[in-house]
Amino acid sequence: MxxxxxxxxxxxxxxxxxxxxxxxxxxxxxxxxxxxxxxxxxxxxxxxxxxxxxxxxxxxxxxxxxxxxxxxxxxxxxxxxxxxxxxxxxxxxxxxxxxxxxxxxxxxxxxxxxxxxxxxxxxxxxxxxxxxxxxxxxxxxxxxxRDAASGTGPGKGAAVPRLPLAKGEVATWTRTVGSPVLIAVGAGATLPGAVLIAVGSGTGAWLIVIGLVSAALARCRVTVDRRGLAVASWFAPRPRMRIPLDRIERATSREATALSLGGWGYRIRGGGSALVFRSGDALFLTLAKGREFAVTVDDAATAAALLNTLIERDLNERDRPAAGERG
Structure with a gap:
């Protein structure tokens, strides 16, 4: 079977x-x-x-x-x-x-x-x-x-994509991703909440909070650079989620459905978490201690390749002995 x-x-x-x-x-x-x-x-x-x-x-x-x-x-x-x-x-x-x-x-x-x-x-x-x-x-x-991994994703020893960079060359990758579902949820919660507050119901405040959080996550900018991965809301650079480069072991990309990642928005799953805007291309990060973080974003393959190159460069720089330590 x-x-x-x-x-x-x-x-x-x-x-x-x-x-x-x-x-x-x-x-x-x-x-x-x-x-x-x-x-x-x-x-x-x-x-x-x-x-x-x-x-x-x-x-x-x-x-x-x-x-x-x-x-x-x-x-x-x-x-x-x-x-x-x-x-x-x-x-x-x-x-x-x-x-x-x-x-x-x-x-x-x-x-x-x-x-x-x-x-x-x-x-x-x-x-x-x-x-x-x-x-x-x-x-x-x-x-x-008892149900182990199926092996459809890359294993520990599998080759992961790289983006060629010359020595000393700096690169940054960034994309904006939106979610029609979260926009609909935000509007669908905020408008009834405002009506309920107008008629004197305290329940409306909770609906407005849900609507504002959904709207804040409805459009975000995903950035990969020498510091790692960052995800910030469309309307302000702060607050934002950042995963430092030294916490990332490797990056891959693949197609994923929103439901397979637990639904839309910020999801906590067994073994990791995800920021889900829509189904489609997604970036997957294997973090320290085996946890995983995923974010759905276009051109995730380029983001994964750049991250792997930056991770490798960061490891080489940390392993390189200081000038005073060389024999």
């Missing part, structure tokens, strides 16, 4: 199994279930929310298979193995266990009830659901940890 298919199976399987268990339980108990079903319970364990039997299966399908799809998409273009997405896989397994048990327990609680209003769900069921989630999460962590 191909690595991509194997990973897709590993990520999606718990959600599909949880959905199948709930559907099978529903089919086995359908003649004993009231209509509507009790689907929400208060702190005292008594039912206070209800859903029709027909709508129940639609909700289960949307929640379980929809969650599985959202967890699956970022792994489809993954080249470093599931170990780079351990947290997401663990969270997905835990979620599938929690939801699968909760839906199944809810059906058994409704079985043989004359009326849904008389159904109760003891609080200890929540403890069992959390225990199932913990066990499933541990299984997800184990499976993801």
């Amino acid at each position: 191909r690595p991509v298919r194997r990973r897709a199976l590993v990520v999606a399987l718990p959600f599909v199994l949880a959905w199948a268990v709930v559907v099978a339980t529903f089919a086995g108990l359908c003649d004993r279930l009231p209509d509507p079903l009790a689907t929400h319970f208060g702190p005292d364990g008594k039912a206070n929310g209800f859903t029709g039997t027909g709508a129940f299966l639609s909700v289960v399908t949307a929640v379980l298979l929809g969650s599985g799809l959202l967890t699956l998409v970022p792994t489809l273009r993954l080249t470093k193995g599931l170990s780079a997405q351990r947290f997401a896989v663990t969270l997905g397994y835990g979620m599938s266990g929690l939801l699968g048990y909760a839906f199944t327990a809810l059906l058994f609680a409704n079985a043989d009830a004359a009326r849904a209003s008389r159904v109760s769900q003891p609080l200890w069921q929540l403890g069992i659901a959390l225990a199932v989630a913990a066990v499933m999460g541990a299984l997800g962590w184990l499976l993801a940890s």
Whole structure:
């Protein structure tokens, strides 16, 4: 089985199994279930929310298979193995266990009830659901940890691109990159936030903050020079993100989808982080201690080649003995 298919199976399987268990339980108990079903319970364990039997299966399908799809998409273009997405896989397994048990327990609680209003769900069921989630999460962590890199990217000893520079020659590479998605998010959050503030709602302030942060990241300038890599917002040179040259082991470039990097904006992933503006050309930096940083930007191959040349030059200069130390 191909690595991509194997990973897709590993990520999606718990959600599909949880959905199948709930559907099978529903089919086995359908003649004993009231209509509507009790689907929400208060702190005292008594039912206070209800859903029709027909709508129940639609909700289960949307929640379980929809969650599985959202967890699956970022792994489809993954080249470093599931170990780079351990947290997401663990969270997905835990979620599938929690939801699968909760839906199944809810059906058994409704079985043989004359009326849904008389159904109760003891609080200890929540403890069992959390225990199932913990066990499933541990299984997800184990499976993801055992999935090593696929080898599609360059290995430790693989040749990396260089940009020829004469001795003493100085070079700088810079590109501006924008994100229509972040612009849309910024506008979509700021405008409703302003309306909410105008009508006296404090929630609007949070929306405006989200909108301003998204707008600040919507267009940035990426620069490579003798100091390393720098990413600054379009409207001001500060604040900016800088990765010094001595922290970078090597640079590569390849195509990447925004979802494969975790979504748009600044993303923290297993084993590293990324600044994602859009899908397409991306610059990948292998940092000290094996961590990785990625930024999506046009002409990333030239940026990677220049960085590798500057890294090599910096190492040579640091290894060269001082004039007073020469024999």
